[in-house]
Amino acid sequence: MSAPATTGRGDIRDMLLDAAGLSLDRLPMLHVIFDRLATTCADGMRTLAASQCYYSLSNVESARVGDVLDAYEGTALAAVFHAPGWDSHVIVGFDRDFIFTMVEVLLGADGSEPPVEDERNFSSIEVRLAQSLSELVGKALQSSFSMVSTTQFKLERLESRMDFAVIGRRNNLAVVAKFLLQAINRGGEMFVIIPQSALTPMRQTLSRVITGDSSSRDPAWMKQIRSEVHRTEVTLRAVLEERSYPLGEIADFTVGQVLMLQATPRSRVKLEGSDQPLFWCHLGQADGTYVLRVDEVVDQEKEFIDDILPV
Numbered sequence: 001m002s003a004p005a006t007t008g009r010g011d012i013r014d015m016l017l018d019a020a021g022l023s024l025d026r027l028p029m030l031h032v033i034f035d036r037l038a039t040t041c042a043d044g045m046r047t048l049a050a051s052q053c054y055y056s057l058s059n060v061e062s063a064r065v066g067d068v069l070d071a072y073e074g075t076a077l078a079a080v081f082h083a084p085g086w087d088s089h090v091i092v093g094f095d096r097d098f099i100f101t102m103v104e105v106l107l108g109a110d111g112s113e114p115p116v117e118d119e120r121n122f123s124s125i126e127v128r129l130a131q132s133l134s135e136l137v138g139k140a141l142q143s144s145f146s147m148v149s150t151t152q153f154k155l156e157r158l159e160s161r162m163d164f165a166v167i168g169r170r171n172n173l174a175v176v177a178k179f180l181l182q183a184i185n186r187g188g189e190m191f192v193i194i195p196q197s198a199l200t201p202m203r204q205t206l207s208r209v210i211t212g213d214s215s216s217r218d219p220a221w222m223k224q225i226r227s228e229v230h231r232t233e234v235t236l237r238a239v240l241e242e243r244s245y246p247l248g249e250i251a252d253f254t255v256g257q258v259l260m261l262q263a264t265p266r267s268r269v270k271l272e273g274s275d276q277p278l279f280w281c282h283l284g285q286a287d288g289t290y291v292l293r294v295d296e297v298v299d300q301e302k303e304f305i306d307d308i309l310p311v
Helices: 010-021 028-046 065-071 096-104 124-145 197-205 219-230 249-250 299-309
Strands: 054-064 076-083 088-095 153-157 173-183 186-195 235-240 270-272 276-286 287-297
Touching: 028 054, 028 124, 028 173, 028 186, 028 197, 054 065, 065 173, 065 186, 076 124, 088 096, 088 124, 088 197, 096 124, 096 173, 124 153, 173 197, 186 197, 197 249, 219 249, 235 276, 270 287
Parallel strands: none
Antiparallel strands: 054 173, 076 088, 076 153, 088 186, 173 186, 235 270, 270 276, 276 287
């Protein structure tokens, strides 16, 4: 007589999780990956378009594959990728507004003309553009998921009819991530559909956020950020003296009243920016105007202690 089959506690838990589907609340790493995908796509577009393109993750949810595709029927193009490392397929789609916006951006439009509002079929140029964008997103997907899994995303085909974008049974559960594109005062939506069966083997890794900078920094992008920060305008304020008065006394102020200050021409002036003390300066004159000569950096810690423990 054969012995009864035994099932470990871990195996039972796995079976229950597979039947119930993935809980996105318990997979915080997915949001990190999709945020990274948005950043990588934006970086990739920077070398192709003269105008700045902004990607942002708008939503991550669980849904049936068929329900998601039906919502985009006739209004989007869908790229079907094969992920051999997962033994699965992934769909990346672009809605009509996304494609029309990208066509204008890549052809040098500046947004001065009204957006295209046409429900016609996609032209061959628009389809070829969507294919090029799909290849870019495929590389971005590979880079973004490299933190938890190593697999390529090979573009197999591009479909304009959603019922042809088949990656399994239409009632299978999937993780759907939606991204917003903003460029030249208009935008569109990109969506990514990943079957839950492909992510289930990674759920232990996706359940915790991997720390550390696993992505390489783009020197050109870092230089541009530094340049933009350095060009940011900050309003400076020179404070000779600050005094406190009771509100009742302030209410009795009259026009022409003289307020006595303890400051002298030799008193140091505090230079502030955005209400933050920066430097101590000396006040002087040059060519008939007041000038400030920087003396030393304000000790932020000492200033904080003086504020809470006034002398």
